[in-house]
Amino acid sequence: MIDKQVANAEAAVADIQDGASVMIGGFGTAGMPDELIDALITRGVGDLTIINNNAGNGETGVAALIKAGRVRRIVCSFPRQSDSHHFDAAYRAGQLELELVPQGNLAARIQAAGAGLGAIFTPTGYGTLLAQGKETREIDGRRHVLEYPIHADFALIKAHRADRWGNLVYRKTARNFGPIMAMAARTTIAQVGEVVALGDLDPEAVVTPGIFVQHVVAIAGVATLAAAAA
Amino acid sequence: MNRLNRDQMAARVARDIPEGAYVNLGIGLPTKVANYLDTGRDIFLQSENGLLGMGPAPAPGEEDWELINAGKQAVTLLSGGCFFHHADSFAMMRGGHLDICVLGAFQVSIHGDLANWHTGEPGAIPAVGGAMDLAIGAKQTFVMMELLTRQGKSKLVEACTYPLTGLGCVSRIYTDLAVFDVGLKGARVIETVDGVSIDELERLTGVPLRASAPA
Numbered sequence: 001m002i003d004k005q006v007a008n009a010e011a012a013v014a015d016i017q018d019g020a021s022v023m024i025g026g027f028g029t030a031g032m033p034d035e036l037i038d039a040l041i042t043r044g045v046g047d048l049t050i051i052n053n054n055a056g057n058g059e060t061g062v063a064a065l066i067k068a069g070r071v072r073r074i075v076c077s078f079p080r081q082s083d084s085h086h087f088d089a090a091y092r093a094g095q096l097e098l099e100l101v102p103q104g105n106l107a108a109r110i111q112a113a114g115a116g117l118g119a120i121f122t123p124t125g126y127g128t129l130l131a132q133g134k135e136t137r138e139i140d141g142r143r144h145v146l147e148y149p150i151h152a153d154f155a156l157i158k159a160h161r162a163d164r165w166g167n168l169v170y171r172k173t174a175r176n177f178g179p180i181m182a183m184a185a186r187t188t189i190a191q192v193g194e195v196v197a198l199g200d201l202d203p204e205a206v207v208t209p210g211i212f213v214q215h216v217v218a219i220a221g222v223a224t225l226a227a228a229a230a
Numbered sequence: 231m232n233r234l235n236r237d238q239m240a241a242r243v244a245r246d247i248p249e250g251a252y253v254n255l256g257i258g259l260p261t262k263v264a265n266y267l268d269t270g271r272d273i274f275l276q277s278e279n280g281l282l283g284m285g286p287a288p289a290p291g292e293e294d295w296e297l298i299n300a301g302k303q304a305v306t307l308l309s310g311g312c313f314f315h316h317a318d319s320f321a322m323m324r325g326g327h328l329d330i331c332v333l334g335a336f337q338v339s340i341h342g343d344l345a346n347w348h349t350g351e352p353g354a355i356p357a358v359g360g361a362m363d364l365a366i367g368a369k370q371t372f373v374m375m376e377l378l379t380r381q382g383k384s385k386l387v388e389a390c391t392y393p394l395t396g397l398g399c400v401s402r403i404y405t406d407l408a409v410f411d412v413g414l415k416g417a418r419v420i421e422t423v424d425g426v427s428i429d430e431l432e433r434l435t436g437v438p439l440r441a442s443a444p445a
Contacts, residue, residue, distance in 0.1 A: 027279040027280075027298075027302075027316075028298065028302040029295065029302075030279070030295060030296050030297075030298050030302075031296070053316075057302075077357070077358055077359050077360070078357045078358065078359040079355060079356075079357050080355040080356070080357040081357070088355060091355060092353075092355075100356055100357070100358055101358075102358050102359075102360070102361070102362040102363055103278065103316070103320065103358070103359050103360040103363060104278075104320030104323060104324055104360060104362075104363030104367070105362075105363070106316075107315075107316040107317040107319070107320050108317060108320065108324075110317070111317040122324070123324065123366050123367075124324060124362045124363045124366055124367070125362050126366075126396075126397065127394055127396070127397040128362060128393065128394045128395065128396070129348070129393045129394075130358065130362070170313070171296050172281075172294065172296040172297040172307075172313055173277075173279050173280050173281055173296060173297055173298055173313060174296040175280055175313055175314070175315050176279055176280050176315065176316050177315070177316050178315065179315040179317075180315055180316060180317045207315070
């Protein structure tokens with residue numbers, strides 16, 4: 001019997017080592033797997049490359065990881081926000097490296113990794129600072145920039161429900177990067193509000209098929225929160 | 231001189247959004263346009279964090295922080311609205327499926343080049359988000375901005391001096407003093423606020439402006 005569920009967040013992140021590249025789902029705090037990140041901080045690994053849309057909001061999630069000094073490099077589209085003070089301080093102190101990527105290119109490069117593509121040509125960013133030094137090509141009269149896939153050792157994502165085979169459904173705009181990060185990482189760890197029996201997820205409505213998910217952990221409170229908010 | 235305030239500018243943009251349009255309203259000033267769309271018509275608002283059919287803000291106390299817009303504000307979903315992941319969301323833009331995108335700007339050139347993501351100042355931390363994808367992706371990209379900076383400098387320029395967001399991507403600019411079309415042939419005044427002349431606009435902007443051909 002295959003059961004991808006692990007006992008707790010600490011067990012879920014136990015294989016993550018120093019220097020790992022880690023995709024983290026979430027757009028701002030929606031879909032941010034806070035408990036998995038807390039477990040990663042507790043585990044004590046550092047020198048991490050983090051791929052996320054933002055660079056932390058407030059005191060939790062990616063912000064807490066940066067505050068703890070565990071991030072060497074961050075790949076994201078929108079680091080500077082009103083509540084990104086931990087990133088701002090670390091960046092200005094030269095403690096972390098930033099690769100800024102237009103949001104759609106970030107999504108496309110993550111998707112390309114998951115789909116096994118060698119690279120993509122994208123019109124986004126052509127003629128701007130973010131395309132400087134990159135190969136370009138005119139295709140059908142439109143100018144494109146060559147961009148490479150973004151792979152990662154791990155993806156930490158948050159979904160609404162899972163079954164023991166790792167099939168996932170999400171909740172509202174907390175879905176965001178979860179489905180494509182699950183495809184792009186070698187090992188995907190999903191924290192979910194609830195693990196249900198096989199067959200209880202409508203197969204027509206499964207968003208992430210279990211083949212893309214290696215570990216599932218139920219985090220008490222997430223489902224309750226979601227249910228209360230629904 | 232007469233000027234439109236920000237709400238009047240939003241109402242003016244809203245008038246040009248037809249029923250059935252798929253529309254993305256950028257963070258900041260363009261968000262106001264939603265307040266002036268006719269609720270009796272079906273207009274599909276997209277938010278790049280993964281929803282189509284975005285509704286107004288919820289009543290205080292009803293916020294669901296897993297239902298937010300690109301500005302990370304709590305929103306609602308209209309009946310018939312739906313959710314999707316980020317790659318699908320940006321395929322809607324880059325793939326040319328979105329009809330209209332309305333963005334704010336630091337500068338727009340008379341040829342439709344846009345600068346709206348980075349001042350390029352030393353020490354400024356850059357953040358681009360979806361601006362570059364939105365600018366080049368939608369079938370039509372509108373800009374909504376005050377024509378002049380607080381210091382009185384024109385934001386409609388011959389060539390952008392701030393770092394670019396996209397080349398030749400803007401087709402129309404809605405400002406507090408006039409509406410312009412921009413493109414390969416330069417800038418053209420479509421309409422002006424009462425009492426503002428083309429000569430006055432040329433003096434304020436320092437760029438050549440051809441008047442709209444009579445209808």
